[in-house]
Amino acid sequence: MSKAFEVLGMVENMGFCANVVIYTSLIDGCCKNGEIGRARELFGKMRELGLVANHYTYTILINGFFKNDLKRDGFELFEKMKSDGVLPDLYTYNSVMNVYCKDCNVRMAFRLFGDMHERGVACNVVTYNVLLGGLFKQGRVVEVERLLDQMRKDGLNPTVITYNILIDGFCHIGRFDKSLSFFNQMKSAGLSPSLVTYNVLIAGFSKDGNPAKVAELVREMEERGIPPTKVTYTILIDSFIRSNNMERALEVHSCMEKAGLISDICTYGVLVHGWCSQGNMKEALRVFRSMHTIGLQPNDVIYNMLIYGYCKENNSYRALRLIKEMGENGLVPNMASYILTIEVLCKDGKLEEAQKLLNEMIKIAFDRVIHGKGLERLQGMFMASIILDRYNLLSPLHLSIFKYDEIKLEVDLAGK
Secondary structure: OHHHHHHHHHHHHHHOOOHHHHHHHHHHHHHOOOHHHHHHHHHHHHHOOOOOOOOOHHHHHHHHHHHOOOOOHHHHHHHHHHOOOOOOOOOHHHHHHHHHHHHOOHHHHHHHHHHHHOOOOOOOHHHHHHHHHHHHHHHHHHHHHHHHHHHHHHHOOOOOHHHHHHHHHHHHHHOOOHHHHHHHHHHHHOOOHHHHHHHHHHHHHHHOOOOOHHHHHHHHHHHOOOOHHHHHHHHHOOOOOEEEEHHHHHHHHHHHHHHHOOHHHHHHHHHHHHHHHOOOHHHHHHHHHHHOOOOOOHHHHHHHHHHHHHHOOOHHHHHHHHHHHHHHHHOOOHHHHHHHHHEEEEHOOOOOHHHHHHHHHHHHHHHHHHOOOHHHHHHHHHHHHHHHHOOOOOHHHHHHHHHHHHHHHHHHHOOO
16 A cells, blocks of 8 residues: 555656546555545545545445444445435445444335335345345344345345345244245255355254254265365354263364364364363363463453353352453453352352452443443342342442442433
């Protein structure tokens, strides 16, 4: 990008004015490099020079805002685009609708869908895929097949991605009959199921506790020449753990390693969860520590699993040590980890350490309310107060805080 800006400087120094195409290309490059501030400056400079941005310019910058999690800026620029008389094209609409659907604002996405029809902008398969995904995300499953019918009436046939969205969506709500129906429709339409298709189905039937169907899908997958990836193996490991067959889970893990696939944080998380659920904390800790040897940093989910496991066996020393280790690694335990550890410390008579941990939890709880997680914080605080009240650990200050939270919660709920 530095060379591109050098050329722009040379052109301007020679008395020439760069055109819309050059500025749009530079904005595109900045967005791809994550230099969204610079892209914004270039867009502003265009206006200063009297250059009128076209729909490509707007769409590129809108996408840039979205990819950098500046959704409000993206939506505002989309509205500005329309007010400036620049008509959004198919790709602009798809981009904005996709963000609305991910934010569970399907109502706004369908409003734009209607706007497209009014303006004569033809939809494509991506448009329908975005809306189908949004409907599933918001739980509006009844409308899914209606939209699918409309898609076909518009002369658009579902693709592999469309079927994957449908299969995944119905798996998530436990409608495996519908998932298999669309799986069979997909094959009847002459489309080959992808690795994603099989992984989605294997994961679904694994969670449903149907090992026979999982085995059948794995066989079919192999017959079609689709080799399992580490995602597939991790799903299978989880499937056997859910069936309380740790031995078979370890065999699958061994096969995965023999296939030259390296375990990632998800695989390790599943194994740690497996040993914790078996009550074998020695093995769980061994797997946890082995992550460091290959340069993997455990995430908060894995730490919380271990803390829960140690609390179940009333090992306050290990649980507290892991909480401290999380803090050293910049991670925050969840409320359950705090509450369970405080309870185990109290049972062990380690009241001073329990009080310190409560103070830490309260501090984090107040931080969370600032970041919009107030209800979760209040629930955790009330649960902690119940536990600690049994051990006479609540100070007048803490009692006043809990009373304040109770009043605040009533006010918040009354305002909704």
